[in-house]
Amino acid sequence: MNAETRQTVVVDGLALANEIRDELSEAVNRHVQAGRRAPRLAVVLVGDDPASASYIKGKQRACSRVGMDSEEHDLPGSASQQEIIDVVERLNADDRVDGILVQLPLPKGVDANAVTGAIDPEKDVDGLHAVNAGRLLLGLPCLTACTPLGIMKILECHKIPLEGAQAVVIGRSNIVGKPVSLLLQQKNATVTMCHSRTRDLRAECRRADVLVAAVGVPMLVKRDWVKPGAAVIDVGVSVVDGKLTGDVDTDAVQGVASIVTPHRRGVGPMTITMLLENTLQAYENRTGV
Numbered sequence: 001m002n003a004e005t006r007q008t009v010v011v012d013g014l015a016l017a018n019e020i021r022d023e024l025s026e027a028v029n030r031h032v033q034a035g036r037r038a039p040r041l042a043v044v045l046v047g048d049d050p051a052s053a054s055y056i057k058g059k060q061r062a063c064s065r066v067g068m069d070s071e072e073h074d075l076p077g078s079a080s081q082q083e084i085i086d087v088v089e090r091l092n093a094d095d096r097v098d099g100i101l102v103q104l105p106l107p108k109g110v111d112a113n114a115v116t117g118a119i120d121p122e123k124d125v126d127g128l129h130a131v132n133a134g135r136l137l138l139g140l141p142c143l144t145a146c147t148p149l150g151i152m153k154i155l156e157c158h159k160i161p162l163e164g165a166q167a168v169v170i171g172r173s174n175i176v177g178k179p180v181s182l183l184l185q186q187k188n189a190t191v192t193m194c195h196s197r198t199r200d201l202r203a204e205c206r207r208a209d210v211l212v213a214a215v216g217v218p219m220l221v222k223r224d225w226v227k228p229g230a231a232v233i234d235v236g237v238s239v240v241d242g243k244l245t246g247d248v249d250t251d252a253v254q255g256v257a258s259i260v261t262p263h264r265r266g267v268g269p270m271t272i273t274m275l276l277e278n279t280l281q282a283y284e285n286r287t288g289v
């Protein structure tokens, strides 16, 4: 097919997320019907950032829709690192809690690595603890960061071939860029990781059969950065003039990409769904059912 006339599929991340949530709901229901308690997620919110508060509410709503329990622990923005860690340690010791999530970013002066490092790795549903990150690196079973898991599900559901494919990931964060690069490599893709010091980003992107943009620079990826037929996953979330914008000029890549995730209803709903999946996995690992 001519590159200019290619039909680009706009991924419906919400529909896909809903399908997976139905399956999760059935799995939770089976546990409850068998007389067991429901899986429980504890979320910790520090400070009063409205975006963080809204993310936390969305995660709790998602839990309740699949029949999982959740609880919220709010601390003031003035809380010390040790006070946050004390809450995490209480949740580690609480046998009814299967997953612990500390909403990032944390206030200035708090070392996020120290806080996530205090979470029991078995309850680390964000997959940020060094034990889980290390196990991912070694290819061992682990709790894996939610956005990378969601990206892999999107690629799988759209039957994007990964074996031997050229995958380019822009961004090298611990929460998206690094783990998604490892997951793509596990599927036998040849992965190039790009970042703020990459010399010719456009040329790197042009080679990609699978392009993942996790940067936070609005509309960084233009039409002529995309190889015809490439699968383009836009992770970035920025607000420009009050409007949600991603790292990819999604309108411009229409007709070139094979699939593209939209700014809304793309990767976001899948991220929350993978948090639910991780919470169920943590519950099943911990309770041995």
Ligand code: NAD
Pocket: 147, 170, 171, 172, 173, 174, 175, 176, 177, 194, 195, 196, 197, 198, 201, 214, 215, 216, 217, 235, 236, 237, 238, 267, 268, 271
């Ligand atoms: P981060 O800020 O930790 O990392 C950004 C990365 O981009 C860095 O590795 C940096 O080297 C690279 N970078 C910065 N400027 C660049 C440039 N001009 N060219 C090439 N590389 C550049 O970010 P993060 O936490 O990985 O998040 C990335 C984006 O994804 C943000 O917009 C964030 O809001 C969004 N995000 C979305 C979801 C979701 O569920 N939709 C989840 C996590 C993150």
